[in-house]
Amino acid sequence: MPHRAVLWVRRYWFMAALVAICLMTLADQSGALAASGRWLKNHRGPDVVVVTIFLLSGFSLSPEQLRKGLMDVRGVLLAFAVIFVAAPLVAAAFGFFPMHRGIIIGLFLVAVMPSTLSSGVVMTAAAGGSAAHALVTTIAANTMAVFTIPYILSWLLASIGLSASVTIDKAAIMLKIAVLVVLPLVVGMAAKHFLSGLYRHFQRKISIVNQCMILLIVWIAMSQTRSILVGSGFTAASIVGMVFAYHSVLLGCAWGLIRLAGRKRGDRESILFMGGQKTLPLSIILQMSLFPEYGIALLVCVLHHIVHLMMDGYLVERLRTGPS
Numbered sequence: 001m002p003h004r005a006v007l008w009v010r011r012y013w014f015m016a017a018l019v020a021i022c023l024m025t026l027a028d029q030s031g032a033l034a035a036s037g038r039w040l041k042n043h044r045g046p047d048v049v050v051v052t053i054f055l056l057s058g059f060s061l062s063p064e065q066l067r068k069g070l071m072d073v074r075g076v077l078l079a080f081a082v083i084f085v086a087a088p089l090v091a092a093a094f095g096f097f098p099m100h101r102g103i104i105i106g107l108f109l110v111a112v113m114p115s116t117l118s119s120g121v122v123m124t125a126a127a128g129g130s131a132a133h134a135l136v137t138t139i140a141a142n143t144m145a146v147f148t149i150p151y152i153l154s155w156l157l158a159s160i161g162l163s164a165s166v167t168i169d170k171a172a173i174m175l176k177i178a179v180l181v182v183l184p185l186v187v188g189m190a191a192k193h194f195l196s197g198l199y200r201h202f203q204r205k206i207s208i209v210n211q212c213m214i215l216l217i218v219w220i221a222m223s224q225t226r227s228i229l230v231g232s233g234f235t236a237a238s239i240v241g242m243v244f245a246y247h248s249v250l251l252g253c254a255w256g257l258i259r260l261a262g263r264k265r266g267d268r269e270s271i272l273f274m275g276g277q278k279t280l281p282l283s284i285i286l287q288m289s290l291f292p293e294y295g296i297a298l299l300v301c302v303l304h305h306i307v308h309l310m311m312d313g314y315l316v317e318r319l320r321t322g323p324s
Contacts, residue, residue, distance in 0.1 A: 014126075014211050015313045021215055022306065025222040026229060037223025045220055046281065049213045051184045053118045054135075057125070058188020060206045061132055066189075069132030075271055078257050079115070079137045082275030084144070086253040087111045088152050092159050094246060101160070103239060105291050106300025107246065108156040113278040114138070114145035117181055118217065120273040122210040123312050127319040129269025135185065137274040142177050145282075146170040153286075173282070218309055221280060225302045228295070236299065243304040247311055250276040269319060273312055280305040 025033050040046075091111030095104050115138045125131035150167065157163060222229075229236045254275040258268045283301040291297050 012317055014215075015310070015317065017215050018218060018310050018313050021219050022222055022310075025219060025226055031226070033219075034223040034226040037220045040216075041220050041224060046217060047180060049216055050118050050180045053122060053210050053213050054181050054184040055188045055191075056206050056210055057121060057131055057135065058185040058190075059192045060125075061135075061185075061189055061192075063189070065130070065132040066135075069130055069134075069136045072130075072133050072136075072267070074261070075133055075263070075267060076137050076140055078261055078263075079254075079271045079275045080141065080144075081257060082250060082254045082271070083114060083141050084148055084152070086275075087250060087278075088156060090246065090249050090253070092156055094242070095156070095160050099242070100296060102291075102294035102296035103242065103300055104160055105157075105162075105294050106239075106287070106297035107242070107304075108153060109283045109286055109291075109297060109301055110243075110246075110278050110304045111156065112145075112149045112153045113280075113283050114141040115274045116277045116279045117142065117177075119214045119309055119312075120270075120277040122207070122214055123273045123277075123316050124270045126207055126211060127269045127273070127316045129266060129273075129319075131270075133267075134270040134274050135181075137270055139177060139181060141274070142181075142279070143174065146173050149286075214309065218306055221302050221305055225299055228299050235296070236303065239296075239300055239303050240307060243300065243307045244311070247276055247304070247308045251311070251315075265319075272315070272319075277308055277312065278304065 025037070028034065088111045091107050094107055117138055120138060121131055121134040124134035147170075154163070251272065254272045257275075258271055263271065280301060284298060287294070287297045287301060
């Protein structure tokens, strides 16, 4: 029995840790955990986490793996079909359901976002997929999104009778991608060239460290909205159900494209995770600048981020041990 318990912990520790972090942050009556998370958020904690993830990702990549990821243009296009086509169309369909306008706006903000800069890459690698292809996809998607967001978001808002002038600081986002993603990636790859012995020693631990970084991101996100979650239990529960359904549909779209394209294990994981996962920081910025009167929209963005990480955390374990 103890042996089976150890096997269970080894297999599902990430999913269990995700749930535990959320419950602990919500249950802490003193608010100390949430206050610590907000302190990290205000002192560039998320940026440090993203840099660490891509530094370690670069350290674990080989030039051949990166070249293969760059050459898989078809895989990038399949992920783009989910990110830029399926996600907005599904959100538009959800907009016909009777929901609070702020919730719909929050879902629209989520729908127009590009892939996450960190968790999708980590989960792709943990599930046995190509981290290099996930890296290429997230860099390309985040670059492309600075041009697509104003048009797609305006279209979605018009579908519910709203109009907003959507502007994106393209230079700032490009600089952020270069500093937080590309530079650490290059430094990590260069370090591996000179520290190959160290890489062989820590190779198996890199994935675990990166997954712990994702847990840290979840904690910071939970800390930002703890007071809202505690004060609006029924509303939060309904939002959780809605974003769960939304992400489920996106996963279904991604899986359908994977099956149609004949993608097998190792080539499918990056499309599944990068297609459905959405970056959080940019959605928060847009909500605060465009819709400050709809605070509930911020709750949708944060809860979607947490829910899709939990759902995909479960998928990581299923894909890692399931049939090809």
